[in-house]
Amino acid sequence: MKSMIKAVLCLLVAGFLLSLPGYAATPSDGKLRVWFIDVEGGQATLFVTPEGKSLLIDTGWPGNDGRDADRIVAAAHEAGLTGIDEVLITHYHMDHVGGVPQLVKRIPVGIFVDHGPLRELGPETDGIYADYKKVLAAGEAKELTPTPGDQLPIAGMKVTVVETDGHPILQPLPGAGETNNYCAQSEIREAxxxxxxxxxxTLIEFGKLRILDLGDLTWDKERTLVCPVNRLGRIDVLIVSHHGWMQSSSPALVDGVHPQVAIMDNGAKKGGSLPTLKTVREIPGLEALWQLHYSEEGGAAGNTAAGYIANVTDKPDAGYMIRLVASPDGSYTVENGRTGEKKSYILRK
Ligand SMILES: [Zn+2]
Structure with missing residues (x-):
């Protein structure tokens, strides 16, 4: 009798879960798919798990007749999504949170994840933050404000908050915690x-693959995360912070986490600083740097090879994406949306 009650309860719970709103995606053969959407020097990175669960990190710029929201929706439709489960806002600058009002007009969002209240008050941020809060107040999406070490509630991949609102995780992640030999040679900068x-x-783990995204986290904060002990450990794919601008990507961070592949969401004239391009390309053991744009500042000396750049010219700008498809064994391919060319990577030992 007891087991029968249990079975009925299980069915009821399963039925309830199935009845929750979800945004179906096209089946993906057990693979994680990631779209690095070109928002012209802002950020918009869409993750879709094999089960069709979705996480978008940042929403690009406001204005431009909804250009960035349209590009995000195009990627979401490519994934077969009818909505986005979670939108993570790394911080309240225009190139990250600015696209929210336009996005929610085009596609439903389940939860917004953010670092809590705006910390940089002023004319450039107040309005953009108020627009975001208006979307939350409309009540169509929930707000989640995690603390360091929390995991986001998304099935099919593990998303751990490693830094938020100026605070890093206190304990090293499992397997991390070694002394970081790159701290000594890394310049110390003001807060x-x-x-x-x-x-x-966040650190995003799918099977054996580890992807790191720190938004626009600055040089000084990188140091507290990885010095003197590297609390993050090694990662495989580095989403280069701050669009490759030289305020981020200290050698302590980028050499310390030792990525196999780096992907930079720079614009033609935003991010992609020459010293940062050099630092990233010289990471020991790096197999490739991919860029969303050719960086005008980077020139011939700084930019990666053209085959690894999605947008090589500003006019006309087609907004080509970079796509990454990963298997749970940690192997993955990266595709240049402009040329269709793919490169495959096998996880290092
Ligand atoms: Zn930015």
């Missing part, structure tokens, strides 16, 4: 006082 230093950073 940044803007929203950048409040960025909500």
């Amino acid at each position: 940044d006082q803007t929203e950048n230093s409040r960025s909500l950073g």
